[in-house]
Amino acid sequence: xxxxxxxxxxxxxxxxxxxxxxxxxxxxxxxxxxxxxxxxxxxxxxxxxxxxxxxxxxxxxxxxxxxxxxxxxxxxxxxxxxxxxxxxxxxxxxxxxxxxxxxxxxxxxxxxxxxxxxxxxxxxxxxxxxxxxxxxxxxxxxxxxxxxxxxxxxxxxxxxxxxxxxxxxxxxxxxxxxxxxxxxxxxxxxxxxxxxxxxxxxxxxxxxxxxxxxxxxxxxxxxxxxxxxxxxxxxxxxxxxxxxxxxxxxxxxxxxxxxxxxxxxxxxxxxxxxxxxxxxxxxxxxxxxxxxxxxxxxxxxxxxxxxxxxxxxxxxxxxxxxxxxxxxxxxxxxxxxxxxxxxxxxxxxxxxxxxxxxxxxxxxxxxxxxxxxxxxxxxxxxxxxxxxxxxxxxxxxxxxxxxxxxxxxxxxxxxxxxxxxxxxxxxxxxxxxxxxxxxxxxxxxxxxxxxxxxxxxxxxxxxxxxxxxxxxxxxxxxxxxxxxxxxxxxxxxxxxxxxxxxxxxxxxxxxxxxxxxxxxxxxxxxxxxxxxxxxxxxxxxxxxxxxxxxxxxxxxxxxxxxxxxxxxxxxxxxxxxxxxxxxxxxxxxxxxxxxxxxxxxxxxxxxxxxxxxxxxxxxxxxxxxxxxxxxxxxxxxxxxxxxxxxxxxxxxxxxxxxxxxxxxxxxxxxxxxxxxxxxxxxxxxxxxxxxxxxxxxxxxxxxxxxxxxxxxxxxxxxxxxxxxxxxxxxxxxxxxxxxxx
Amino acid sequence: xxxxxxxxxxxxxxxxxxxxxxxxxxxxxxxxxxxxxxxxxxxxxxxxx
Numbered sequence: 001x002x003x004x005x006x007x008x009x010x011x012x013x014x015x016x017x018x019x020x021x022x023x024x025x026x027x028x029x030x031x032x033x034x035x036x037x038x039x040x041x042x043x044x045x046x047x048x049x050x051x052x053x054x055x056x057x058x059x060x061x062x063x064x065x066x067x068x069x070x071x072x073x074x075x076x077x078x079x080x081x082x083x084x085x086x087x088x089x090x091x092x093x094x095x096x097x098x099x100x101x102x103x104x105x106x107x108x109x110x111x112x113x114x115x116x117x118x119x120x121x122x123x124x125x126x127x128x129x130x131x132x133x134x135x136x137x138x139x140x141x142x143x144x145x146x147x148x149x150x151x152x153x154x155x156x157x158x159x160x161x162x163x164x165x166x167x168x169x170x171x172x173x174x175x176x177x178x179x180x181x182x183x184x185x186x187x188x189x190x191x192x193x194x195x196x197x198x199x200x201x202x203x204x205x206x207x208x209x210x211x212x213x214x215x216x217x218x219x220x221x222x223x224x225x226x227x228x229x230x231x232x233x234x235x236x237x238x239x240x241x242x243x244x245x246x247x248x249x250x251x252x253x254x255x256x257x258x259x260x261x262x263x264x265x266x267x268x269x270x271x272x273x274x275x276x277x278x279x280x281x282x283x284x285x286x287x288x289x290x291x292x293x294x295x296x297x298x299x300x301x302x303x304x305x306x307x308x309x310x311x312x313x314x315x316x317x318x319x320x321x322x323x324x325x326x327x328x329x330x331x332x333x334x335x336x337x338x339x340x341x342x343x344x345x346x347x348x349x350x351x352x353x354x355x356x357x358x359x360x361x362x363x364x365x366x367x368x369x370x371x372x373x374x375x376x377x378x379x380x381x382x383x384x385x386x387x388x389x390x391x392x393x394x395x396x397x398x399x400x401x402x403x404x405x406x407x408x409x410x411x412x413x414x415x416x417x418x419x420x421x422x423x424x425x426x427x428x429x430x431x432x433x434x435x436x437x438x439x440x441x442x443x444x445x446x447x448x449x450x451x452x453x454x455x456x457x458x459x460x461x462x463x464x465x466x467x468x469x470x471x472x473x474x475x476x477x478x479x480x481x482x483x484x485x486x487x488x489x490x491x492x493x494x495x496x497x498x499x500x501x502x503x504x505x506x507x508x509x510x511x512x513x514x515x516x517x518x519x520x521x522x523x524x525x526x527x528x529x530x531x532x533x534x535x536x537x538x539x540x541x542x543x544x545x546x547x548x549x550x551x552x553x554x555x556x557x558x559x560x561x562x563x564x565x566x567x568x569x570x571x572x573x574x575x576x577x578x579x580x581x582x583x584x585x586x587x588x589x590x591x592x593x594x595x596x597x598x599x600x601x602x603x604x605x606x607x608x609x610x611x612x613x614x615x616x617x618x619x620x621x622x623x624x625x626x627x628x629x630x631x632x633x634x635x636x637x638x639x640x641x642x643x644x645x646x647x648x649x650x651x652x653x654x655x656x657x658x659x660x661x662x663x664x665x666x667x668x669x670x671x672x673x674x675x676x677x678x679x680x681x682x683x684x685x686x687x688x689x690x691x692x693x694x695x696x697x698x699x700x701x702x703x704x705x706x707x708x709x710x711x712x713x714x715x716x717x718x719x720x721x722x723x724x725x726x727x728x729x730x731x732x733x734x735x736x737x738x739x740x741x
Numbered sequence: 742x743x744x745x746x747x748x749x750x751x752x753x754x755x756x757x758x759x760x761x762x763x764x765x766x767x768x769x770x771x772x773x774x775x776x777x778x779x780x781x782x783x784x785x786x787x788x789x790x
Binding site for chain 2 (some may be wrong): 029030033034051052053054055100103104107108111115118119135138139142287692
């Protein structure tokens with residue numbers, strides 16, 4: 001029966017044309033652009049197809065009724081690209097708008113800074129040679145003409161943020177910035193009217209330009225990670241088989257499911273929504289939900305959670321309202337509590353600003369007072385005080401932290417770590433305890449063949465290629481061993497038994513022991529292990545399938561312990577299943593059979609004893625603990641609710657990103673502190689000069705650009721890799737190769 | 742030095758022209774896909790042979 005694909009959720013309609021955005025997997029080179037666009041445009045009714053290579057998204061427009069989205073996806077699949085329908089998040093659209101605004105501000109500030117500098121340099125050289133006062137005034141007026149509108153436009157990001165902070169009775173870095181810029185411009189206008197020698201138009205606009213550079217880069221980095229996160233979400237988004245009123249099966253995106261829908265769930269498929277079993281009986285793997293690796297038998301009336309995997313029999317399911325299961329209820333309740341209890345983390349930059357602003361403003365006031373007492377005129381005293389404000393305007397300080405942030409999040413990104421929270425780097429650097437979940441975190445999210453080493457490689461390869469044709473979870477695990485991904489032709493599946501095909505003239509069978517004609521060893525070796533048999537003529541093998549540790553779990557845990565971090569394991573799985581893992585990793589502090597409430601209680605207990613905890617987990621049951629911890633990480637295979645709570649998500653089968661994240665964050669924090677120290681040293685030198693009344697615009701310009709360059713160059717060191725153990729390049733991170741779901 | 746009175750504004754308006762051109766290119770989405778643009782220029786499928 002051909003199944004129809006219903007994508008109406010993702011299609012946008014605008015006067016006669018329909019539009020859909022697709023995240024495309026496997027776009028690797030320039031040739032892909034032509035192949036993708038060419039084949040889509042060749043379809044009847046397509047108006048436009050444009051691939052954005054930078055974020056691997058294809059925008060397709062077609063005339064209403066002449067084509068449809070499913071056809072486009074099928075066409076792409078035929079030429080070898082998997083496309084996933086995609087709806088840009090509101091936050092992403094908002095950020096794109098803001099990025100373009102920042103870029104316009106940057107362009108205006110850059111233009112103004114260059115032109116004013118042109119005039120200023122003439123004035124500076126003219127002041128020591130033979131420039132007439134009239135020419136100087138003309139240049140100053142011209143500078144004012146450029147600087148005032150430019151600052152009014154390009155300064156908006158700072159002015160708005162400063163006003164918002166002041167309204168909330170807080171001080172952030174933008175307050176001294178805005179004050180400095182406004183005073184510098186105001187004073188320069190007054191000085192120009194008074195035919196003075198010096199005006200600070202160039203300082204004010206250059207300051208804005210440097211700060212906008214930092215801010216734009218910071219924003220661009222965040223947008224890039226958000227785009228990748230959006231693509232990953234699209235790749236992960238699942239489809240469901242909905243049974244409509246006439247009893248026909250329609251494939252719909254899970255996001256389109258409503259309470260009351262009836263779904264068909266075949267063996268090997270993920271349960272796409274919470275619900276109650278209507279018909280059928282099966283075993284359910286709930287390792288993503290509870291961490292339990294033992295499968296649960298379900299019958300009509302049983303409740304299923306989204307994220308569990310149907311193992312053996314087909315089920316029909318009635319979708320219940322989201323979050324109606326007892327477990328989900330508990331998780332949601334704990335989550336609300338944890339989020340409410342989380343204190344707002346005060347970032348390093350804000351802490352610095354809190355300290356900095358009063359000191360600078362007091363210094364400026366004291367300077368004015370000092371000069372008045374020393375007998376200077378009011379005009380001179382005020383001019384000197386403003387010069388102090390301009391020179392201390394936290395150019396270096398405001399760049400010190402964002403610059404490191406940009407470089408460090410870029411370094412994390414290359415190692416396959418995507419940050420969700422802006423302050424995650426700072427919090428990651430502070431941890432002293434790491435708590436791991438077991439199932440799906442220390443172990444791989446999907447089961448693997450445990451005894452692959454003990455089977456003849458060619459026999460295993462044949463079995464794996466035969467397994468590619470089946471969707472049974474055990475077969476999928478065996479199929480992961482295939483080096484060549486081409487399935488075997490003419491394979492046929494007997495439901496509940498196995499698959500068979502004729503390979504090299506000899507019949508091959510993969511399935512239960514009886515199906516393969518192997519009598520011995522069909523019972524499980526150990527709890528949590530399943531057995532699947534393979535026979536190819538006379539040769540046969542018994543494959544043990546179970547959850548396996550991530551390949552570098554032991555090395556990563558050892559490295560974390562070597563850094564002096566305290567490592568714990570808290571698992572929802574049975575203690576008997578946790579013990580061997582803890583032993584293999586050399587972790588003494590472990591607990592099994594933990595309920596979500598118990599996990600969170602232990603995290604809180606650790607926090608109460610002054611520990612700063614990094615929680616690494618993936619299950620729905622981990623979500624409250626992730627929210628409660630000081631900082632949290634989740635693998636990309638994690639349940640949506642867990643990923644939403646995590647401060648960062650890491651890609652791939654390796655656990656190394658956890659160690660990398662801590663390393664990069666620690667170094668980034670050290671650099672942030674160094675940069676702050678540099679800014680303080682700069683001020684220690686520049687402020688006395690300004691207080692003495694010697695800060696001419698030339699000195700201000702040199703000091704400002706010099707210190708900005710210094711902190712930016714220092715920040716670049718955050719990207720330096722360790723010389724030893726170079727991390728493997730993450731596959732083109734913008735479109736990570738999707739692992740078979 | 743009276744020449745400055747029109748030379749400096751002339752220089753400035755040329756600069757403004759450049760700024761306007763940049764803002765226009767930004768608005769028309771020419772910077773949305775920097776990597777793709779670098780690859781598309783190598784495509785020669787529009788050449789009629």
